[in-house]
Amino acid sequence: MLAQAVSPTIALAAMTIEPRTSSGAGARALAARLRQPVVLVGMMGVGKSSLGRRLAATLALPFADADNEIEAAAQMSVSEIFERFGEPSFRDGERRVIARLLEGAPRVIATGGGAFVQPDTRAMILERGIAVWLDTDIATLVDRVTRRDTRPLLRGGDPAEIVARLKAERESAYALAPIKVMSENGPHGDTVRRIIEGLEQWL
Ligand code: S3P
Numbered sequence: 001m002l003a004q005a006v007s008p009t010i011a012l013a014a015m016t017i018e019p020r021t022s023s024g025a026g027a028r029a030l031a032a033r034l035r036q037p038v039v040l041v042g043m044m045g046v047g048k049s050s051l052g053r054r055l056a057a058t059l060a061l062p063f064a065d066a067d068n069e070i071e072a073a074a075q076m077s078v079s080e081i082f083e084r085f086g087e088p089s090f091r092d093g094e095r096r097v098i099a100r101l102l103e104g105a106p107r108v109i110a111t112g113g114g115a116f117v118q119p120d121t122r123a124m125i126l127e128r129g130i131a132v133w134l135d136t137d138i139a140t141l142v143d144r145v146t147r148r149d150t151r152p153l154l155r156g157g158d159p160a161e162i163v164a165r166l167k168a169e170r171e172s173a174y175a176l177a178p179i180k181v182m183s184e185n186g187p188h189g190d191t192v193r194r195i196i197e198g199l200e201q202w203l
Pocket residue numbers: 042043044045048067078111112113114115150151152153
């Protein structure tokens with residue numbers, strides 16, 4: 001919806017928020033009011049998949065990880081898709097998979113870090129979903145992404161340099177999400193609570 005795309009971002013810094021709806025009936029009541037999927041966007045390593053799984057469980061909604069869905073559809077890993085067909089082909093598949101995930105009953109969707117940067121994919125997410133930008137500092141991202149070697153964009157260079165560059169390049173796109181939540185080190189439950197708080201304010 002246009003109003004959603006132009007509305008100011010609700011920035012929720014790491015602050016103590018009383019868990020009004022983070023569990024039980026309150027969270028389910030919030031889920032019942034959702035008419036659109038909740039779409040987590042932001043840099044690789046920010047925790048979109050694990051937070052998304054936890055958010056979905058709290059809201060008693062289904063969860064989908066776009067990268068996993070792309071891998072299932074292509075029958076190969078994200079790295080293999082990049083290697084064999086190149087990034088444009090991956091982005092094309094990503095857009096089609098996210099289009100499918102945005103259909104139907106509300107759910108929580110974790111997207112790959114580049115998805116929301118692609119104009120077509122972003123427009124679709126802003127129109128059909130509620131985008132939540134998860135953000136954290138570069139040091140935390142680097143620490144998390146260097147634990148696994150599964151990200152093709154980090155190969156062939158210094159991961160810290162690449163993460164810093166991508167974050168700087170992508171931030172203006174991520175900022176178009178109507179809700180922003182800081183995902184700092186600390187219990188996932190705290191970040192999930194802040195996402196729920198952001199959704200409550202947005203709805
Ligand atoms: C990418 C992030 C990855 C994956 C692909 C490209 C990116 O997802 O989609 O390697 O462009 O930032 P995660 O954000 O889950 O690592």
